[in-house]
Amino acid sequence: MTAIHAYLALFGLLAIEGTGMPGVPFEPAFIAAGYLIERGEMSFWGAVLVGTAANLLGNLIGYWLGARPGRGFIERLLHRGWGPEGMTTARYWLGRYGAVVIILARWFGPIRTPTILAAGVVGMEASIYTLYSALGAFTWTLAWQYAGWKGTHYFLGWWQLYRRYATWWMDALLILLVLALTAASIYYCWRRWYAGRAH
Incomplete structure (x- = not known):
């Protein structure tokens, strides 16, 4: 795998994951990028910026689907998952704690998808949502890519030691x-x- 392949995989998987689609296996992309970063074939900050841009793009697509073409369907979906008071609760939390909710939702799978979709449905201002999503995507991508890089570093060190005495x-x-x-x-x-x- 070359750096170009890793960047493309990172962008594609994080963009899809950013829409709120559950079950996207994004971890291998961070590990592959971490391996190439450790070998000096890829830039750490380049990987973070590509991942952040992709994840933010996915977030905005999810927001747009909730605000525009999929509004009715997503409202029914959220109503079924959250119950009759679900949308009222979502409006309250996004209205009062918008920044905290959007950024923290990036880190917790069970609330990530509903938050991304509900932000568009309840009419959260697009510019505010974009700012908060960018902060959430950046911090989340930074943490995952750093873990992928350092995890690969320590694993390779252990593997070399193991092979010496195996x-x-x-x-x-x-x-x-x-x-x-x-x-x-x-x-x-x-x-x-x-x-x-x-x-």
């Missing part, structure tokens, strides 16, 4: 550990899914 049985043990963790994760997700269907 033996065949240590490799076998590591493979078994990874397989066990993967199997446990799959089983956990399956149990959650099965329990959800049972209810």
Whole structure:
């Protein structure tokens, strides 16, 4: 993967994630960028600015959908999720604590999507929303990209140390550990899914 590929992946995934779409796997893009930053093939601040611009673009698309073409559908969706008083509560919180709500929602998945969509539906001023979203997108992207960079740095350092002293049985043990963790994760997700269907 080259720096261009990493920038494109970062932009595309964070733009989609920024619309409020849940379940977007954006983490690999930060890790890939962090790896290239560690190798000196990519700029840290370049990655942060690209990620911030993409995420802000996604936020504005989500806001526009709530304010314009998808208003009726999104109102019904939020009404179903939040209940009859949901929109009244959203108007109150966005009106009184707009900056805090928009910025903090960027960090918490369960309220991110409703906040992005509700801001357009309740008619929050576009310029104010853009400012708050830009601050939220910047701080969120900065933190994730820094974690991706430093996480890669320490992992590569550990990997080099491991390879210096590794033996065949240590490799076998590591493979078994990874397989066990993967199997446990799959089983956990399956149990959650099965329990959800049972209810």
